[in-house]
Amino acid sequence: MGRIGLFDLEKHFAFYGAYHSNPVNIAIHVLFVWPIFFSALLILYFIPPFFNLPNLEFFLWGNHVILVWNVGFLVALIYAVFYAALDLKAGSLAALLCAACWVGSSFVASQLGLPLAWKVVLVIQIVCWIGQFIGHGVFEKRAPALLDNLIQAFVMAPFFVLLEALQTLFGYEPYPGFHSIVQAEIEANINEWQESKQKLIS
Numbered sequence: 001m002g003r004i005g006l007f008d009l010e011k012h013f014a015f016y017g018a019y020h021s022n023p024v025n026i027a028i029h030v031l032f033v034w035p036i037f038f039s040a041l042l043i044l045y046f047i048p049p050f051f052n053l054p055n056l057e058f059f060l061w062g063n064h065v066i067l068v069w070n071v072g073f074l075v076a077l078i079y080a081v082f083y084a085a086l087d088l089k090a091g092s093l094a095a096l097l098c099a100a101c102w103v104g105s106s107f108v109a110s111q112l113g114l115p116l117a118w119k120v121v122l123v124i125q126i127v128c129w130i131g132q133f134i135g136h137g138v139f140e141k142r143a144p145a146l147l148d149n150l151i152q153a154f155v156m157a158p159f160f161v162l163l164e165a166l167q168t169l170f171g172y173e174p175y176p177g178f179h180s181i182v183q184a185e186i187e188a189n190i191n192e193w194q195e196s197k198q199k200l201i202s
Contacts, residue, residue: 009086009174014185015152016160018193019136019145021186028135030161032128037079037158038101039124042117044072045109065107076102083159087174090166094159142193 020026049055051069058065067073080095109117136144146153166172173179 007085010178010182010185012086012152012156013160013163014182014189015149016145016156017182017186018189019142019153020140020160020164021190022135022140025135025140026161026164028131028139029157030165032131033157033161034097034101035124036128037098038105039121039128041072041076041101042105042109043121044070044075045106046114046117047071060107063107064110065103066110067103067106072105073102079155079158082155086159087163090163090172090174091159093166094162097158097162 020029045068047070049068049070053069055069056067076098080098083094083098084091108120112120132144136142144153163172163174167179
């Protein structure tokens with residue numbers, strides 16, 4: 001059963017899906033969205049902690065990992081909680097991925113150091129964003145969702161590509177009828193956009 005307001009998954013998914021209906025563009029986003037999230041957490045690692053808490057240090061496969069309670073942790077936590085609230089099953093998996101990204105990016109950041117890490121982050125961000133803009137310009141032929149709703153696009157992107165992958169690979173849907181309902185909303189949104197574009201041309 002659908003929810004309302006901030007936790008209306010149908011609304012969020014339909015909005016994002018209307019800008020990502022081309023299979024190639026979807027595949028590009030599946031490939032590039034999570035690396036953008038990961039690399040963002042990587043650079044946020046170097047912001048000084050604002051919690052007066054000791055760092056969490058442990059060894060993972062013989063490597064020293066230092067987790068810092070800073071902005072990167074807070075971002076990962078907000079995303080994780082929001083995704084779990086949207087849909088418990090897929091959202092819990094997304095939350096686990098957020099946690100893995102935070103731990104993984106913290107490890108990589110501590111190994112690289114800021115002088116090298118920002119260069120790695122810059123390359124990842126440039127490559128991934130160029131790839132997505134190519135997906136929209138060449139295959140989707142529609143401007144990215146972030147141009148219409150920046151916050152919604154950034155927040156929903158990782159969860160959208162995960163749901164797409166789960167649906168494609170395993171036929172998963174948050175509840176019975178979810179994808180048919182959302183697909184109808186997506187098609188209505190696309191038709192409305194095409195009509196408005198046609199009016200501007202004529």
